[in-house]
Amino acid sequence: MVSGLQPSGRPHIGNYFGAMKQFVDLQNDYDCYIFIADLHALTKIQNAKELSDNIVNLAIDYLAIGLDPTKVTLYKQSDTPEVTELGWIFNCLTTMPYLMRAHAFKDAEAKNKEINVGMFNYPMLMAADILLYDPDVVPIGLDQKQHVEIARDTAEKFNRIFGEVFKLPEPLILKNVQTVPGTDGQKMSKSYNNTIPLFAEDDEIRKAVMSIVTDSSSDTPTNVKDIHSLFKNTEEIEKLYSENKGKYQILKEALATDLISFITPLREKRKGWENRKDDVLKILKEGGKRARERAEAKMQIVREKIGVKLY
Ligand code: ADP
Ligand code: TRP
Numbered sequence: 618m619v620s621g622l623q624p625s626g627r628p629h630i631g632n633y634f635g636a637m638k639q640f641v642d643l644q645n646d647y648d649c650y651i652f653i654a655d656l657h658a659l660t661k662i663q664n665a666k667e668l669s670d671n672i673v674n675l676a677i678d679y680l681a682i683g684l685d686p687t688k689v690t691l692y693k694q695s696d697t698p699e700v701t702e703l704g705w706i707f708n709c710l711t712t713m714p715y716l717m718r719a720h721a722f723k724d725a726e727a728k729n730k731e732i733n734v735g736m737f738n739y740p741m742l743m744a745a746d747i748l749l750y751d752p753d754v755v756p757i758g759l760d761q762k763q764h765v766e767i768a769r770d771t772a773e774k775f776n777r778i779f780g781e782v783f784k785l786p787e788p789l790i791l792k793n794v795q796t797v798p799g800t801d802g803q804k805m806s807k808s809y810n811n812t813i814p815l816f817a818e819d820d821e822i823r824k825a826v827m828s829i830v831t832d833s834s835s836d837t838p839t840n841v842k843d844i845h846s847l848f849k850n851t852e853e854i855e856k857l858y859s860e861n862k863g864k865y866q867i868l869k870e871a872l873a874t875d876l877i878s879f880i881t882p883l884r885e886k887r888k889g890w891e892n893r894k895d896d897v898l899k900i901l902k903e904g905g906k907r908a909r910e911r912a913e914a915k916m917q918i919v920r921e922k923i924g925v926k927l928y
């Protein structure tokens with residue numbers, strides 16, 4: 618299994634329920650490679666202090682949610698420079714019109730954002746992240762589905778041209794989660810300022826919950842209910858929401874209470890790891906070494922297949 622997150626700010630409950638929780642739940646069932654996509658984050662963050670702080674923070678987040686470094690290879694992408702080599706090879710097989718169909722590119726273009734070449738190529742580096750390790754599965758949130766499909770297409774194309782080298786991975790997307798809405802009703806995202814951070818303090822949780830946008834034409838606050846469904850089963854949710862029709866304040870308070878009970882132990886665990894920065898860096902470094910050995914072995918085959926390995 619392979620997956621990763623960008624170190625682009627504090628993770629939120631959408632990241633957790635869409636992706637991170639799956640990493641923890643599956644760590645005993647797969648040989649797992651979980652990484653910090655720092656080279657991907659460079660497409661947005663061009664400030665050395667901010668990027669390195671974010672990397673360390675994400676490593677702490679991974680450990681705080683319960684990833685066990687004795688079971689999982691935990692590493693940062695830039696410790697396996699083979700991904701950039703493979704990403705380049707993929708760039709040479711992929712056409713511009715194909716990449717122009719990617720949602721992330723189309724969205725950025727629609728917003729008239731200035732798009733750097735790294736952003737445009739993003740799916741090729743992501744394909745390399747994945748295909749280097751021959752995973753069966755890639756656990757992700759729904760918004761990353763297209764990127765895994767692009768990785769599959771890329772593997773097929775490479776295999777067709779040069780011979781069988783890459784396995785076709787399957788995305789793992791939880792049906793009951795799909796896309797967690799943010800406080801404004803759009804997808805919860807670090808880029809939209811609409812998140813409930815995974816390790817938020819109680820006040821911050823209450824404030825975020827109270828700011829969730831509700832629709833006054835209905836007596837069910839859909840966004841509140843959708844988020845609440847992550848913490849209660851369907852029966853409990855239906856009961857609570859039918860008994861409190863139109864009582865937005867009560868429902869929001871109930872959600873805040875459930876969030877606080879869920880987040881408090883995670884936040885405590887995180888504080889424990891924050892005091893062990895040296896251990897965190899050691900774990901990351903060791904993981905990087907293990908990942909790189911595997912990446913290097915795979916690249917020997919790739920180099921031979923494309924015809925650049927002469928000795
Ligand atoms: P963000 O949009 O907050 O920057 P990322 O792109 O870093 O999120 O996503 C990290 C992981 O979390 C990905 O697997 C992504 O699919 C998942 N994810 C992000 N936002 C959500 C959401 N609102 N609901 C479910 N999963 C999400
Ligand atoms: N694009 C992913 C995101 O924004 C992060 C990522 C980079 C990733 N490489 C990956 C996820 C490989 C899974 C597998 O969330």
